[in-house]
Amino acid sequence: MEDMGDEAMLAESAVPPPGFTGIHGRVTDEANGEGLIEATVKVVTGAQKQVLTDLDGFYRVALPPGKYDLRVFYDVYQGRRITGVIVNKGKATRLDVALGADEGAVQEVVVEARADRRAEGALLQERRKAAAVSDAISAQEIARTPDSSAGDAVKRVVSATVVDGRYVLLRGLGGRYSTTLLNGALLPSPEPDEPSVPLDIFPTNLLANLNVVKSYTPDLPGTFGGGTLLIETNSYPSEFEFKPRISLGGDSVTTFRERNSQRQGGFGEALGFPSSSRQLPNAIPRDSQLGASGESSEVLAQQYRSFPNIWQARRTTALPNMGLGVSVGDTLRFGNSRLGYLASANYGHRDGVQEGTFARASRDETDTLYAFESANNTQGFETASLSGLGSVGFQLDRDNELTWFGLYTRGTDTRTHTATANNLVRTERYESTRLQFVSRQLFFNQLRGFHRLGLLGDAELDWQANVSRVDRDEPDTRDTLYSSNFNVPGALPTFPNQPNSGERFFAELGETSTGGTVNLTLPLSAVKLKAGGLAQVSFRDFNARRFRYILGNTPVDRTLPPEQLFAPENLGTGITVRDSTRADDAYDAYLGVFSGYVSADTQPLEALRLVGGLRLESSHQVLTLKDPFTGAADTENRADYANLLPALNAIYALTPTVNLRAGYSYTLARPTFRELAPFIYFDFVRRRNVSGNPDLEQTRIHNVDARVEWFAGENEVLAASAFYKRFVNPIERVINNPEAQDLTYRNAAGADTYGLELEARASLGRLTESLRDVRVGANLTLIQSEVDLGDNVVGAQTNRRRPLQGQSPYVINLNVGYQRPGSGTEFTVLYNVYGPRISEVGVQRLPDVYERPFHRLDISVAQQLGSAQLKLTAANLLNSSVTLRQDSVVVQSYKPGVAFSASLGWSL
Template sequence: MGRFQLISVLVAVSSTALAQEGSGLRGRLTDAKTGEPLLVCPVSVIAGGNITVDTDLEGNYELALPPGKYDVRFWCDQYEGVDVKNVQVAQGFMTRDIALKPVEGAFVEEVVVIGTVDTKSESGLLLQRKMANTVQDSIGSEQISRSPDSNAGDAVKRVTSATVVGRNVFLRGLGGRYAATVVNGVSLPSTDPDGHQAPLDLFPNALLSTLTVQKTYSAEMGGAFAGGVLGIETNSYPATFQTQVKLSLGANSESTFHSRRSYAGGSLDALGFDDGSRGLPESVPEDRPLTTRDPQAEQVSESFSNVWSSRKSAGLPNGSLNVSVGNTHQWSGGRAFGYLASATFSRSAAATNADVQTFRIDDQDLIPKDIYSSEFGATNTNLGVLLNAGYQLDALNDVSMLALFSRSTEDSAQVLQGFSDTDGADFDATRLKFSERMLSFNQLRGTHRFGADSSVVLRWQGNVSVTQAEEPDTRDLMYLEDEGVRRFRQAANSGERFFSHLQDTSGGASATVSLPVGPAEFKVGGSAQLSKRSFDARRFAFMFVGEDPALLALPAEELFGAENIGPSVLAEERTFVTDRYDGNQALYAGFVNAELPLMERLRATAGVRLEVFSQRLESGSPFAQGQVPEATRRTTVNPLPALNLVYAVTDKANLRAGYSFTVARPQFREIAPFLYYDAIRRRSVSGNPDLVSSRIHNADLRWEWFPTENEVFSVGGFYKRFLDPIEQVVVSSIQGDVGYRNADRADALGLELEGRASLGRVSEALRSLRVGANLSLISSRVKLGSQQQISTSESRPLQGQSPYVANVNVGYLQESWGTEVTLLYNVFGRRISEVGFNRLPDTYERSFHRVDLTLTQRLSEDLRLKLTGTNLLNQSAVFQQLGTDVFRYRPGLTATAQVEWTLR
């Protein structure tokens, strides 16, 4: 044993002996930016004594001291030291955790950033939350791995006040335009022609590092803020070489090996690719609309695929495969290079059998109108690829590059059977659909430090993204039963083919300079983000032009067969004028933000952002009849102030308050002065060029306590006042057509509670158990005022807003066995899914109780088994009007087994 080791042992022994006497100071030393423990760093008494100890491999230290008053210095190489004066030690040990700020530009700090930063961990995220200037909640890949969640949409609902409706996230009961999604700080467009958000199921969990919900606004963020901003951070490179392979196989109680609806598609459908058989036939004229009088009408009609009917087939098991490899190489001179390449592919089957009713109202009673059953079968695929690489030029400069590609498809068949009040007959309808959504996101980022002490920091980024949505050859068919004979119904949405393509290309850049001015830190920055969107659709209807009505009783494949094309059936163009549009959007912004220490424990972050936003929309399809609408142009200028206060009640507790004034802007189609057809919901939608942006007052208050690095307790509340909120209102009582109006005002008030703790606090025997829970209580009210139109309610809750959302998780960890078990529970309160009109009541989605279970077992150092079960209660999703079911289906119970192999 060397002299140095001997001295260390003697110091440790003497410290232990004094510790047994029962007084002193203990705690943990961490990096203030990353939350990583600082090991082998000195903690010294500089007044009142003369003792020094080093932190251990977990960053923990313990100073055994007799009662008295001391000055203590916390220091580590390449970090700013901290002197804590007048520490009063009484009988017993007091705890003092310290987070040291890295010295800007220091070599060691840079190596940590490129190699070993781990904000995926629960402890790292909690430290980040504690040090943040704004109210935020996060979930990292460590927590996600304990759940059965497969993508960002599944995972985010575990965050306080977050729910998912369809593919979109609702934050604090607010969705659509009021809940933004950003990836690595950049806002992404939606793949829905009429949507506001990038669908979360485009992001498989294998590509995710953290999901952070920013709940208070700061001037560094984009000004389109209301319910909050969901920030998606992608995986970064590991500190050392690592290769990982994950393979999973699963089954669903409703779809796997059960009969479900499908149809004869293309040869590559199993992989989620269309082989071209669904493409618009080359014979379709590209310079004019197709009519039955066109000399090519017969040839074109025969060129469409003659598949109209569904069939039944057994659903295959669900499966996924993920492969990733990464490493960090370090060289002399402060240079380092890190990379991560990851690819994931998943395939799953779904089957939904539902009972559906629609109603009309007589006085106050609901009278059944249409009663039918729905059989729906789908195969979903998801392909994700990520490449993340970073190069550290030297201790003061580094750049990184990210390339992300995600593609998802849904291949589905649906059959409706029942009674139609409109037609006064029984009917059966079929829809065959293949939809594809794609996102490509590329970003280049850099950080550079200047000045004598490297305290001036420049951060910049540039990005290009392309979003596409394809719907090739969606087929709609309907038959009515007439006097016991099943006949083809020649009407809208029957015998129709629909082809659409959406592309949104966006690019931009931003830069921020941080510089200290005395005790304050200022940030000044600017950004520009430009996007171009194009949407193009064509519709064709197969028209009966023959003289023998008996042909209408033939099955679809015979009716539209080659022998009847020409003399009896021809295709005709049914494209709308508004089925093609081009839009351009530009957002220019500048901001100044300052972090000011007002008192020893009080700091303020204040700033203002100025945004200039412009939109232009042009519409008009050359394949449709009608007058081309005029282009729509608008420009708005918005100053957006923000103030956040953080008071450190203790070293482990914060009191936060925030106020901001933000904006919510209309989308392209919402301001267009014409009618267009919503192909997804099969209704007409009218734009409104008189719409103005909504302005929102946001106020927050939160108390949070972090007793240990993995525990938190918090209580918070928020209030939001919306001026001129944009609401979707019903404008036609026949088809339920909708438009957009500025309501008078809206209010939202909420309470948020959260707790995460180890049960070792109760008993040492329960130390392996952890419990976490969060609860959100939210109340909102929209007052439509003069904009009520024919909507049933003048005042109602926000559409999609749940009055309460709760999550509970119980985890058991036995490290010596390599066993971890997590039980998760999620529930949301009933919420409006469809706004009522013409005296019909609002349609509510009933509460859904979801229980999931995950078991992870380490089989060897490199091999891990994960078993999951979702929706263990096998709950049904139910939608009601006045307590009467209008739509009910069972999503089923899903069980999955995953094997994970890691080579380090």
């Protein structure tokens, strides 16, 4: 491609604004009518200007009235020269150009004519040629939605649902059954209690696409159940671009209303950096329990007083949400070599309110289920996020390319809970408060290489090496609880001197992961052979400290609010601070995964393609409980596995645009560090403990897939899929203490899952030309699952037959979009709903807890304003509620509210 010059620009819209003077149109491939991305349209006579086409092949170039000659060209296509194009004042001259392939450049297509994977049409073409069953959403499609993060966007993919706005479930399966790869590399999770990577750490403007692989191939990691989510980030642009962006938003339950907040913090926390005042005070010993070294009462009192005396929730006015972003990139050319770069930075700040109810159920003497404890819960939260992306690529020649990619994301989450509850069994009323602050950060660095070796049939070698670090810090979470007898008129709430009241909790988690992959492809005459390997090791360290305020022998007024009750003058006299850190509050963990594979891609018949292979994957998992103070190792839990993972995919092309697919694989799912660790975590909202199980075993999974798909047009597809999965030893979250409803994890004997997926994307121009600018899309997933509990059911689960925990029986996505010619306006309506799914498995006659369907309706309107674009969105217009039910008892319910946002972005 020729150099662009200083006046080069990237076309932004298919339709020029009113009053536009110049030339506009579309550049397409004359063979199939598909738009050519970043083709060059150059004015060669009458002016000196040129532009690039956009993701759909559209362009526009502003010119004064006159007569012009143009040249249109694109890599590996024959260029065209168009002469005598007339431009009149105040009018847009339409010029569409179709280019034919340059037959002499066919061999260059492999390297030079790479598809822009940000475009919907390019992803569909890649899907048509893929070896496995897969679904994807492109940056082009994401831009039409109100979605602000990957966690929001991925739910638009067929059969994908999202829990808590962060964790993806694929085909109703999440956690250990859904692996996330970033640019081909495994990502660790910064959450101690969730095996999934939280997708809200990835802003949508960093994404090129989200691709979900649903049938297994041996070149993927062996942890595969619902599917593998491939996150691909933006790469450097072909020409210079500078894109600033600003957004404002809010919702109906938060913005400009009072919310719970904390007095602690500062300007740094608004940027995503925790305040030093939250950390464990320097006066508190690190190498021993508080008071274990024979300190005097005076020294102990000073240590007690070193903690900040902040316990109560404050009220503040919630401000609108804000987002800022900027990206800059370019490609520099040096003869046959290219050097490209992209840098992007994003900042976001959000206030929120969550007001609702929660309850705990039991059965009375008549075996009737009732809520023995019910509460009103109010949560105010403030989140801040900061992220940066950098990418540099150097293409030495058509056969060698190196790319460095770096990502840094961090964020803070400040949450203030207050609740008022009534316990009918104890005739007590509780008033509780939790002040919580969590910071997370992710460093990710990757170096990738591609080399065409020029031997063994023009073999190709690609590789990547990565190192990442995730950290999660939860400093000084504070819980208080006051109680009173509601049968006693005028009774004042008092400090009960019991666990989970007057407690401080500190926790730090860090995980370092490093490794790489290598793949060698041999394109032989009758078969394409591929072989490679993976090595990935992860090291996790977790430490927690717990402190509890206890009443002493000196009487104190237990009705005082906590900041008066725990005042410095009471500490060391009427109240002491006990170090209640448990022996299992610290652990180290190691996971090493090493694998090699070989696969063959052959075409025994013109219409039949077979892709099969075998992966050998071994894993070594060690979890070591250690002394929280000295770090000395205590109990060690080891799990070593070596697994053979066969896979076969068959693709039969009925026509060039219609595929029949079938596949089988045998994969695995490992228990996570958190699920193995006996560490206990207290769930404040539901007031129960969550603990791990060191005896968990890995899960093995048989996967069978079938699909028929018709790629009817450039951005059109019709598809129907069926799948079956057989789980051996699936891991589930279950209630292990009916009275307290504490949670743990257990292996069931087995489970079966059956599913059907239907998908359609089309333009209504197929019905009538007047509707050619209206596009519609719909997908439906129907799933049925059943758990085999086996003969020896530990924990006496209530239901012998039930669906797999976390499995939704249906998922529906609908969208309708309209792009109005002549105005640069785009309008999109989206709808999403998932069916009821088991959140927690009930035991000892208590029913399973189900999360009820959530109906979400969103609208997005985008308006082109010259080089800028204004986007207005509204989400959850139905104002649906998040509801968990345990038969007739509503366990938890709250409304997230209707959310609105406005963003303005420029492309300069």
